[in-house]
Amino acid sequence: MIKLQLKHIIKYSNILIFALVVAIFYIVQPYKKFAVDISTMLTGENKVFYNMSQKFDYSKTLLISKKGFSKEDLKEFLKLKKELSSHPLISFNNQLNNKNYQEYKKQYKMYLNEIKYKNSIDINVNKELQNIRNKMIQSSMYFNLNKEDPFGILVNSSNKSKLNMKNGQLIIKDFGYFAVFNLDVKATEKDRVKLYNEIDKILKNYNEVKAFSVIFYFVENSLKIQNDVRIIILASMLLLGILYLVVLRNLYLFINVVLSLATSVIIGQLIITSIYSHVSIIALAFSTSITSVSIDYMFHHYLHNYYNKKLGFNKEVFYGYLTTITAFSLIAMIDYPLIRQISIFSVVSLTVAYVQFAFVYPHLGIKHIEPYSKENFKSPFSIKGYKIIIFTIVIIIFAIFNSKFDFDIKHLDYQNKKLINLENFFKENLSQSDKRMVLISGNNINSLIANAKLIKEKDKDATVPVASLLSQSEFIEKRANFEQFNFEKLKQELKKESVKVGFKESFFAKSYNKEYIYPNYPNYTLDMLNKLGFDVIKYEDRYITFAMISPDKIEDVLDFDFTINAQTRILFINSLKKVYGQFAIFGALTFLLIIATLAIVTKKRFLQAFTYILFPMSLILIYSFFVPLNIMHVFMMFIVLAIGIDYGIYMNETNLSHNTTLAIIYSLISTFAGFGVLIISDINSLSSIAITAIIGISGILFLLIFQKRIKNNKH
Amino acid sequence: MKIFLIIALFSYSLFASIEFKETRYMAALDFDKERHGVLDITDKLLILKYQEPSVETITYSQTKISIKTDDDLKEYTFKEYPQAEYMGLILRTIINENYNSLDNMFEVTKNKDEVILTSLPIISNMVEYIEIKKTNKLKKTIILFMTNSDKITIETYN
Secondary structure, three states: OOHHHHHHHHHOHHHHHHHHHHHHHHOHHHHEEEEEEEEHHHHHHHHHHHHHHHOOOOOOOEEEEEEOOOOOHHHHHHHHHHHHHHHOOOOOHHHOOOOHHHHHHOHHHHHHHOOOOOHHHHHOOOHHHHHHHHHHHOOOOOOOOOOOOOOOOEEEOOOOOOOEOOEEEEEHHHHHHHEEEEEOOOOOHHHHHHHHHHHHHHOOOOOEEEOOOOHHHHHHHHHHHHHHHHHHHHHHHHHHHHHHHHHOOOOHHHHHHHHHHHHHHHHHHHHHHHOOEEEEEHHHHHHHHHHHHHHHHHHHHOOOOOOOOOOOOOOHHHHHHHHHHHHEEEEEEOOHHHHHHHHHHHHHHHHHHHHHHHHHHHHHHOOOOOOOOOOOOOOOOOEEHHHHHHHHHHHHHHHHOOOEEOOOOHOOEEEOHHHHHHHHHHHHOOOOOEEEEEEEEEEEHHHHHHHHHHHHHHHHOOOHHHHHOOOOHHHHHHHHHHHHHHHHHHHHHHHHHHHHHHHOOOOOOOOOOOOHHHHOOOOOOHHHEEEEEEEEEEEEEOOEEEEOHHHHHHHHHHHOOEOHHHOOOOHHHHHHHHHHHHHHHHHHHHHHHHHHHHHHHHHHHHHHHHHEEEEEEEHHHHHHHHEOOHHHHHHHHHHHHHHHHHHHOOOOOOOHHHHHHHHHHHHHHHHHHHHHHHHHHEEEHHHHHHHHHHHHHHHHHHHHHHEEEOOOOOO | HOOOOHHHHHHHHHHEEEEEEEEEOOOOEEEOOOOOOEEEEEEOOOEEEEEEEOOEEEHHHHHHHHOEEEOOOEEEEEEOOHHHHHHHHHHHHHHOOOOHHHHOOEEEEEEEEEEEEEEOOOOOEEEEEEEEEEEEOOOEEEEEEOOOOOOEEEEEEE
């Protein structure tokens, strides 16, 4: 009785495990931790710098421009501006109207501006006052006499904004009115989406408005990628489902296989999200594709009658599984978040699938249904193994000198052309196009300001916000100048002469006051700088801000030891350089492991089996002559090698049976479908995985059909 | 009939000259300067024609200001004379009652017959605030309270 019950439990164990896993899935909700996160492609300090550069950039800014300069356009624009400003999270951004900054500028006006004269004796007080009086009385235009600086000795040294104005509004020349807003948005995806939708709702009521904010990228790209991944998962499930149903012609097995694969993916998700707080959505998309590798374990067991006859343990499949797992484990040693996430995910999901297919399925009572064809496929011609080896070696040598690589990880993200164009439109019109971002660091705020000034000196066209603050050395130098200038004498003379010329006695009481000439040096704090409207953050012991540098000056600026190149391309290369050694070691180890396993398992047939690794690799390298390889291509190339070894091993069967050929062809088609479906994605990382898989698997299929097989000696 | 009235009113507002009196109080000299004239406003130009005590025409165009007397014509671009650009703009928007377009420079408070424009930091070193009073539909008093204690009063009569 108990035995019977146990039999039942085993028979339905797949469903039970699946139900349990789904229940945990809904409780833990691992999918909430999946995000589109380019920083998973960066390591250590570079990741920190990337996150910083994201904080600076235009990330808190919303740029709006309404086409046209007619009266109606202005009216519409002002209405839009008012509507946007009334949103609690959107404020009208203008550093010129930052009260704190204006007060700071007033307090240090003597230090932040140039002085027209070297000494007070250069000013003929009586004559100047006469002039002022005449202008006030006679001039047709209103003469605005500055009480604090009647002689106008302060000359504004700050760079005039290159922006144009019309009717009191900023404009983009030849386009329309323009405004900049500040977004007070929290970094959570939910908040971003909410604000995005609200802005979108407002903008919908207006015609011909261009709007751009970095948060649009986050929201649009993340939605796009989530949709893409959803479609990919559905498409690959559908494709594989149809394929398996047609191939297996066994509904009971099919249902079980679907449940097992789903279980393997969900357990993979649960484990990976328990290790990482954020998991790249690329790992999720990859995960469904990896099931097409795990299904191979089922094909080989099933087609060799392991499920209907008690044949015991299938060593070949085990070797195949072990090598693939070891390859992924070795790759996971590389300290590179995205690759580590994908590798751990794959190890877990492959293991769950393997355990089920190898140990649970023989007890499920699956009946064997013969596949359609019994005929072995005969190719019209065949190529000898050594010829293929020679071909691949030539290609590999050629590739060493000719392969191209693409290090710009931004290319791996979804290319949102609409937003890229909008960003370029604003950048060009704000004369920011082509400018490259660098991070500037300083041990303290004073040295940060001094460093920013050095950069501004090197590149006059650079945008260096912090350089507009007063530095310690400037303060000391100007103070010394002021002592020479003798403001006290000027003030006394002004008092005496002004009455003589006819001015009111007390009118100039506040002119050239000590509080402006001899203020204390500002006690800069992080909080103060932020209130003044400057983007400065503290990282470990350093203070960091940003600057936008002209392309021809970037090298000079980067020569300073306090600058860090913040371009994602460079950060990525630096990240790669950091793990380069690990890449080389673990890449080589993976390769050696594959060769060693092949050598042990295949013995004399090694050379033929080896072609299953070399040939797909050489095809991918040929692709790299035309299209630069990115990190995902390289990563997928290793996976293709790991998959290739399975075929190398399966091909080793002494008598290559009809069922092995079938198992291989089915599993190849399924891998093709599993990874190939990623090519429909607009996200470059996913389509890169797809194209590599397609090329690699085509190579394996080619060998399977056209490579001349070694005759079996025993028969 | 109504349409004719609307067209008539519209063209009147476009081409009519507004009579005004300007009083500048200069605190430094404790001195008042009074001038009378007419003001013309079109889409592109703002023209102040002073008739008393002397004849003089000040024209604010899109990019420059020109001052014409009987025997002289002076022109300044707004780049040389940025204050003039602000003054022209402020005057034009106040007369057109289009206060929203001053949102970069002032905070607008509207009461029943009175509008107060409080200057934002960008302009607060020049103007403190502006008071606009309306006595009836066509009559207006505009007072600019300057930071240096000067006061410019413009009264329009029609």
